[in-house]
Amino acid sequence: MSFSSVLIQFLNGLASASSLFLVAAGLSLIFGVTRVVNFAHGSLYMLGMYFAVWLSERVGFWTAVPLAAAVVGFLGLLIELGLLRRIYKAPELLQLLATFALLLIIKDAALWAWGAEDLLGPRAPGLAAAVEISGGAFPQYDLLLIVLGPLVLVFLHLLLTQTRWGLLVRAATEDREMAGALGVNQRWLFSSVFALGALLAGLGGALQIPREPANLNVDLTVISDAFVIVVVGGLGSIPGAFLAALLIAQVKAFCIGLGFSKATLVVEFIVMAAVLVIRPRGLLGREATIPRGPGAEEPPLRPLSPLLLRALAALLAALVLLPLASDGYVLVLLTDVLIFALFAASLHFILGPARLHSFGHAAYFGLGAYAAGILYLQAKLPMELALALAPLAAGLGALVFGWFCVRLSGVYCAMLTLAFAQIAWSAAFQWDGLTGGSNGLVGVWPAAWLASKTMYFYLSLLACALAIALLWRAVHSPFGYALRAGRDSPLRAEALGIDVRATQWAAFSIAGLAAGIAGALYAFSKGSISPEAMGIPRSVDGLVMVMLGGIHTLTGSVWGAALFTWLQDAAARNVDYWRAAIGVSILVIVILLPRGLATLVQKRA
Amino acid sequence: MLELQRLNAGYGRAHVLFDLDLQLRPGEVVALLGRNGAGKTTALKTAIGLLPSISGDILFNGKRITRLESFEIARLGLGYVAEDRRIFTDLSVMENLAVGRLPARSGAPRWTAEKLFELFPNLGRMRERRGGSMSGGEQQMLAIARSLMGNPSAILLDEPFEGLAPIIVTGVAATIRELKREGLSVLLCEQNLRYARLVAERACIIEKGRLCYTGTMAALDADPALRARYLSV
Amino acid sequence: MTVLQVRNLHKSFGGVRAVADVSFSVAAGELLALIGPNGAGKTTCFNLVNGQLAPDSGSIDLQGKNLVGKPPREIYRNGVGRTFQLTATFGSMSVRENLQVALLSHARKLGSVVSSLEQQTHAEADNLLQQIGMQAQAERPCAELAYGDLKRVELAMALASQPRLLLMDEPTAGMAAAERTELMQLAADLARNSRIAVLFTEHDMEVVFRHADRVLVLCEGALIAQGTPAEVRASALVRQVYLGDADLEPGHA
Structure with missing residues (x-):
């Protein structure tokens, strides 16, 4: 590789870093002040792209870019006023879900407005040519991007240190309650910070259109990149975000430039892993400050009442007898319900007793499914063996990813789990040779004796009921107590000799294993696997199931899974914008019941 | 000045204050006494709007502030110094003061950073020091100075002496007496009668969220039975 | 019998010395109080012993076992129990x-x-x-x-x-006077009966003088006095830097 091509790749990396930095900086600013991680931040970037393309055709590129950023900023203001303002006092998990709901709604809105096809943007007039740099050609426009990133960094720095607004932002980032008691109008501060963050994301998107067409997948790609950058750069540090954006963009540019584009994801993962091992708080991160305010209080875990136990036994008996009375369709639907009940229960296992907020649990579901398919199709193992071994692959994946995730807590853990899941999804999507790429794997059929719908239903019933019972047992075992001890008071748990991280790590791996069982069962029940099996939306389905059933009981997530799977089956065929419908339902739940669905149960009790 | 009327409040599931009546008159220093958990901190936090009230009213200078947000209450001229000071540790002394700055109202003293440094000479010597690298006593001074930047006409102090070395206590007490001379009304929470005696002229005792005694400090001093009953000293 | 032996402990933060050359020991069944003005290094000293901080130099021996550099949960495994200033339970x-x-x-x-x-x-x-x-x-x-x-x-x-050493960080902070005495009496009885060594930090001088067997006084990171409560109270140096002239008769609040 010549010096000139190295230089060109380096400049490419610098240019890409600018857009990423704009998104990550906005995310950091908003989180610092409002303590809300905006999962829809990538969607604002996506809107910036679409608006910029659409406006370019009407007012020309150079007017369209700032205009698109301003429109997105204004939209951010409306979102803050209409939605976020209502949920600042809600539990963290509900806030995350609410902004995720926004992501689903924006995606479907963009689909409705601009269609599913990618939209090609214009070249930048006046900067459409390339310049020669030590023998290689380099787009003029990208030089502009290279300059822009540092300019925005300096601008933000001056804004934060030299203006009264910046002073108040820094004060509120540290202790917003106290700032309020000193007369700082938080409503206005929160709205303006959110609008600025949205504007930066919109600008990042709008600036990208000469390089990349506007498309509907960019929201998740960008948000997971931004999460990686925020985690690597150090939480809440804007210069850190800048450094991390440079680092990640350089890594990507060199992988692509060297012809290893398939390795990009792996290398990105290794870089992140290396940074977190050497500097657990990120490049420029500092000791995480514990946010002020009343701590989340968990209700006691109660043993199953005899009544509920009898109800469960009756339900199990009914399920066993069901195939005698029912046709194939009901059995298929119930097999799905069972599989998702296990998936939801495994997610609950880390969400409830460990309070590890995972937004990427489908990764382990998908790993189980893909491992089953690959072992069966590629390694030619018998179906039974493939089914038995596949969950181990998921457990192994959870073991590796979990090591990092348990080092971060709360929203940071949520960010990292989502980033990992997106990496796993991209790997499945791109690795044609092994996973069949976007087409997925087909012909993953169960062995002959399990092929009938009835037999497969019985297999799923046995496996899922057993696995759920074991998870339930584990929550009530000494290990489960150690897990809850680490959640209730990490300080006390450590002072009692409990290795909180190791306990959480074990729980994360167990949950991954259980999700892998569900995934492997799913693969053989459908006969095919596609990347959607491990997409982020599937992770969120799991979260919705757990929320529906109530975060405080494991059995609740089973009912939640049943209700959700049935609803999805009934509605997905009749509603065009199913994802947006889910999003709107989540928002309604979060706004009407900001303390969670569990309050309904408490009121009744 | 400040009046709590039949106030009920608490946080989460806990109902802490029950029909609490309390009055702070212009220019006086009142000590709110009571055991730990009696509801002293809750009373102050509810007054400044950091905790919602369940029922009852809070009046400040005759205006009903019960449902206002804390920043609106602060802008009406009620200052608040939290139990654990809550200094912005990343911000310098000057910046901490700047966050607390509000326009002066008629009738309230007009404080500036320079005027405050005369009252707190220590702070004047560490203007660029980060809040996080200050000692407990210095942070307490800064917390009081910061709330004075809002030019309050009354100020709420939550356990201003807690965690301070005995020798620093004397200094903080002198400052509070100085503020009273400047015309400020002060309501402070205290568990320690000995410290309250240094500054307050009137005492209110609350027990389990209810007001159970109000009277002059001297009267309380003269009644050991009362002290034994409510303060177990 | 000596349970905890601390020798020549040093700790600085970014060039600022927090603890300098501090040595002390605690015997089985003994209550040792650590007092001093804010910023004197009490908390730092305490956190060095419980493993939340690692010293720059010096040794911390628990019955011959070196505790330096061990994380809190291993220190616990070596026989150290602790309570927190803000109670930590499940x-x-x-x-x-x-x-x-x-x-x-x-x-x-x-x-x-x-x-x-x-x-x-x-x-x-x-x-x-x-x-x-x-x-x-x-x-x-x-x-x-x-x-x-x-x-x-x-x-x-x-x-x-069944620890051999009990660490209590500001055990009576946020409690009323009667509760303070009750709690400290309980802790002292349990410790003395089981021959547990107790090291505690405390702001309330009444509690210190009523319950401690010995008192260490820290100032600007250095140990300036140690001895029985009566000796410490009588020390002119301690009065000058910490206690001041406030009325400190026990039982007179």
Whole structure:
């Protein structure tokens, strides 16, 4: 590789870093002040792209870019006023879900407005040519991007240190309650910070259109990149975000430039892993400050009442007898319900007793499914063996990813789990040779004796009921107590000799294993696997199931899974914008019941 | 000045204050006494709007502030110094003061950073020091100075002496007496009668969220039975 | 018999010296108080012993075992129990379950995924509950307890592992005077009966002078005085830097 091509790749990396930095900086600013991680931040970037393309055709590129950023900023203001303002006092998990709901709604809105096809943007007039740099050609426009990133960094720095607004932002980032008691109008501060963050994301998107067409997948790609950058750069540090954006963009540019584009994801993962091992708080991160305010209080875990136990036994008996009375369709639907009940229960296992907020649990579901398919199709193992071994692959994946995730807590853990899941999804999507790429794997059929719908239903019933019972047992075992001890008071748990991280790590791996069982069962029940099996939306389905059933009981997530799977089956065929419908339902739940669905149960009790 | 009327409040599931009546008159220093958990901190936090009230009213200078947000209450001229000071540790002394700055109202003293440094000479010597690298006593001074930047006409102090070395206590007490001379009304929470005696002229005792005694400090001093009953000293 | 032996401890933060050349020891059954003005290095010193900080130099020996550089949970395994300034218990569990977790952790039985909380720890936990006089509240979740009761549960959790050294960080902060005496009397009785060495930091001089066997006074990171409460109170140097001229007769609040 010549010096000139190295230089060109380096400049490419610098240019890409600018857009990423704009998104990550906005995310950091908003989180610092409002303590809300905006999962829809990538969607604002996506809107910036679409608006910029659409406006370019009407007012020309150079007017369209700032205009698109301003429109997105204004939209951010409306979102803050209409939605976020209502949920600042809600539990963290509900806030995350609410902004995720926004992501689903924006995606479907963009689909409705601009269609599913990618939209090609214009070249930048006046900067459409390339310049020669030590023998290689380099787009003029990208030089502009290279300059822009540092300019925005300096601008933000001056804004934060030299203006009264910046002073108040820094004060509120540290202790917003106290700032309020000193007369700082938080409503206005929160709205303006959110609008600025949205504007930066919109600008990042709008600036990208000469390089990349506007498309509907960019929201998740960008948000997971931004999460990686925020985690690597150090939480809440804007210069850190800048450094991390440079680092990640350089890594990507060199992988692509060297012809290893398939390795990009792996290398990105290794870089992140290396940074977190050497500097657990990120490049420029500092000791995480514990946010002020009343701590989340968990209700006691109660043993199953005899009544509920009898109800469960009756339900199990009914399920066993069901195939005698029912046709194939009901059995298929119930097999799905069972599989998702296990998936939801495994997610609950880390969400409830460990309070590890995972937004990427489908990764382990998908790993189980893909491992089953690959072992069966590629390694030619018998179906039974493939089914038995596949969950181990998921457990192994959870073991590796979990090591990092348990080092971060709360929203940071949520960010990292989502980033990992997106990496796993991209790997499945791109690795044609092994996973069949976007087409997925087909012909993953169960062995002959399990092929009938009835037999497969019985297999799923046995496996899922057993696995759920074991998870339930584990929550009530000494290990489960150690897990809850680490959640209730990490300080006390450590002072009692409990290795909180190791306990959480074990729980994360167990949950991954259980999700892998569900995934492997799913693969053989459908006969095919596609990347959607491990997409982020599937992770969120799991979260919705757990929320529906109530975060405080494991059995609740089973009912939640049943209700959700049935609803999805009934509605997905009749509603065009199913994802947006889910999003709107989540928002309604979060706004009407900001303390969670569990309050309904408490009121009744 | 400040009046709590039949106030009920608490946080989460806990109902802490029950029909609490309390009055702070212009220019006086009142000590709110009571055991730990009696509801002293809750009373102050509810007054400044950091905790919602369940029922009852809070009046400040005759205006009903019960449902206002804390920043609106602060802008009406009620200052608040939290139990654990809550200094912005990343911000310098000057910046901490700047966050607390509000326009002066008629009738309230007009404080500036320079005027405050005369009252707190220590702070004047560490203007660029980060809040996080200050000692407990210095942070307490800064917390009081910061709330004075809002030019309050009354100020709420939550356990201003807690965690301070005995020798620093004397200094903080002198400052509070100085503020009273400047015309400020002060309501402070205290568990320690000995410290309250240094500054307050009137005492209110609350027990389990209810007001159970109000009277002059001297009267309380003269009644050991009362002290034994409510303060177990 | 010496339980804890600290020698020539040094710790600086970014060039600022927090603890300089501090040496002391605590004997079995002895209550040693660490006092001094804010910023004197009490908390730093305390956190060096409990493992939350690592010293720049110096040694911390617990009956011949070196504790320097060990994380908190290993220090616990070597026989050190502790309570926190802000009580730390498991709010979602009952009082008895809190103690059972402590007992199971001591017995290294917290790894089991399938068993249930054992019957034997039930009896042991009730024994501890009796010692702190809280049998009646065994089934209540810790989140619902009064502050003073939480402090006692914490004490029992720290004692569940039969430690040789008990560390208490500002044990009476945020309590009324009568509760303070009650709690410290309980801690002192339990410690003396089981021959546990106790090191505690404390702001309340009444508590210090009433309950401590010996007192260490820190100022600007250095040990400026140590001795019995009477000796320390009589020291002109201590009065000058810390106690001031405030009235400090015990029992006169």
